[in-house]
Amino acid sequence: MKQPKQQQGFTVPELLIVMVVTALLTSVILIFVFYFWRYSYVLDYSQDSLVQRLNANDFLRDNLGASTGLINQNSIADSHANIIDTNNGPGYWQLLHATPGNYAVKNDGTDVGLFYFRRYSINASNNFIMNGSKPYEDEFVLYLDSAGKRLMLRSIANPSASNNKTITSCPLNLASASCPADKVIIENVQSADLRYFSRSGNLIDWTSIIDPNTGNYAGPDFANVEVVEITINVARAAFYSSTNSTSNSTIIRIALRNY
Numbered sequence: 001m002k003q004p005k006q007q008q009g010f011t012v013p014e015l016l017i018v019m020v021v022t023a024l025l026t027s028v029i030l031i032f033v034f035y036f037w038r039y040s041y042v043l044d045y046s047q048d049s050l051v052q053r054l055n056a057n058d059f060l061r062d063n064l065g066a067s068t069g070l071i072n073q074n075s076i077a078d079s080h081a082n083i084i085d086t087n088n089g090p091g092y093w094q095l096l097h098a099t100p101g102n103y104a105v106k107n108d109g110t111d112v113g114l115f116y117f118r119r120y121s122i123n124a125s126n127n128f129i130m131n132g133s134k135p136y137e138d139e140f141v142l143y144l145d146s147a148g149k150r151l152m153l154r155s156i157a158n159p160s161a162s163n164n165k166t167i168t169s170c171p172l173n174l175a176s177a178s179c180p181a182d183k184v185i186i187e188n189v190q191s192a193d194l195r196y197f198s199r200s201g202n203l204i205d206w207t208s209i210i211d212p213n214t215g216n217y218a219g220p221d222f223a224n225v226e227v228v229e230i231t232i233n234v235a236r237a238a239f240y241s242s243t244n245s246t247s248n249s250t251i252i253r254i255a256l257r258n259y
Helices: 012-065
Strands: 067-071 101-104 112-120 137-145 150-156 183-187 189-197 227-236 246-255
Touching: 012 067, 012 183, 012 227, 012 246, 067 137, 101 112, 112 189, 137 189, 150 189, 183 227
Parallel strands: none
Antiparallel strands: 067 112, 101 189, 112 137, 137 150, 150 183, 189 227, 227 246
C-alpha cells in the first residue's frame, strides 16, 4: 500500500513571520520614498524661489536705478488706481510717506502700496522724449497684491510724451491689449521691509521728527531719499502641506539718480 504524499507549504507561524517582515520592509521603503519625494519638492521650490529672487533683484535695480526719485503720490492720473486717495478722488493712489518698516500682505486681500517713483520718458529708440529742455517723466507704483501674494509694478505713462515706450498698465483682472497687465515682479510674497537713506547713509524716516505746534510728523520725506533698501520676504507651501515648506528673503539696495 502506497504511503500518502506529504503536503509541502508554510506553517501558520512561518506565514505570519513573512507577512510581518514584508510589511516592515514595505513601510521602510514607503517612508524613504515619501521623504525623498518631499525633499525633492522642497528643493525644487527653493531653487524656483532663488531664480525669482534673482530676477526681482535685477528688475528692481534696472528700473529704480534709472529713476529720477521717489514721490509721495502719482501726479499723472491712473484710472485704475488700486488704493484710491479719498482726498484727491479717483485716479490718485493713496498718499504715502517715507516711513521705514515691514509691510505685509493683508488677510482681507486689500493691496498695499509701498512707494512711487518717476523715470524719464523714452521712445522706441531709447531716446529721451523732451519737454523743452527737460525730459517728460513717467510714473510707477510698487505695491503688494495681497490676494495673489505678489509684488507688482504699475506703469503710468505720461500722456504728453509722444511715441512713449512706456504703456500704462492695469490690474490683472482688467488687462487688455491697450492696457497690459501690471508687471509681476515676484510671487509668494509675505511682506516687504523698506528702509530709506540719504547719500551719506543717514536713515530717512518721516516719523522721526514731530512738529511741536501741530503734533504732526515733519521728518525728511521721499524727496530726500537717495538710496532705497527693499527686503522681500517670500514663503511657499508644498501642495501636500498647509504650512510653508520654504522661506527666504532677499535684500536689494539701490542708489537713485536724484542727486
